[in-house]
Amino acid sequence: MKRAYKLEIKPTDRQSEKLIRTFGVCRYVYNMYIATNRFNYEEGRNYQKNIVNVLVKTKPTFITLEDLNVRGMMKNRHLSKAIAKQGFFHFRTKLQMKCEEYGIELRLVNRFYTSSKLCSCCGHKKVDLTLKNRVYECVNCHAVLDRDLNASINLKQATQYELLVSV
Numbered sequence: 001m002k003r004a005y006k007l008e009i010k011p012t013d014r015q016s017e018k019l020i021r022t023f024g025v026c027r028y029v030y031n032m033y034i035a036t037n038r039f040n041y042e043e044g045r046n047y048q049k050n051i052v053n054v055l056v057k058t059k060p061t062f063i064t065l066e067d068l069n070v071r072g073m074m075k076n077r078h079l080s081k082a083i084a085k086q087g088f089f090h091f092r093t094k095l096q097m098k099c100e101e102y103g104i105e106l107r108l109v110n111r112f113y114t115s116s117k118l119c120s121c122c123g124h125k126k127v128d129l130t131l132k133n134r135v136y137e138c139v140n141c142h143a144v145l146d147r148d149l150n151a152s153i154n155l156k157q158a159t160q161y162e163l164l165v166s167v
């Protein structure tokens with residue numbers, strides 16, 4: 001059980017001056033924190049907007065998105081910040097709107113598709129891949145490539161997907 005205790009303090013003039021100053025500092029830090037967060041939020045939005053624009057301007061025939069398990073990832077505290085900042089859902093909505101506008105097919109691959117674990121060259125599945133492995137090394141065909149690039153190629157080659165935008 002938690003209990004609250006109330007205490008009365010009777011500071012001297014010098015102490016109360018110090019207390020006021022301390023709370024002033026706290027407030028300053030707090031406001032700065034809010035301002036920084038707001039800035040990051042706005043920047044994040046701008047960043048997403050730019051990425052979406054760059055993507056659609058290359059006029060691809062289709063774009064494949066991976067349905068990330070955002071809720072599951074949030075549980076991983078190392079990832080939660082990055083994920084929250086990325087605002088995946090906002091990004092997805094924005095991208096969908098632009099694809100409709102430009103007539104680009106938008107595919108959504110199921111979250112159970114192991115895009116990171118499969119070898120994009122031979123299809124071998126690497127079961128012991130961790131987030132630390134930034135480079136994908138295939139034990140079967142000995143292909144070596146960047147983890148994200150490997151996953152991207154797999155997504156491009158995916159044959160099972162939901163159509164978010166069909167053209």
Ligand SMILES: [Zn+2]
Nearest residue numbers: 119122138141
């Ligand atoms: Zn391979």
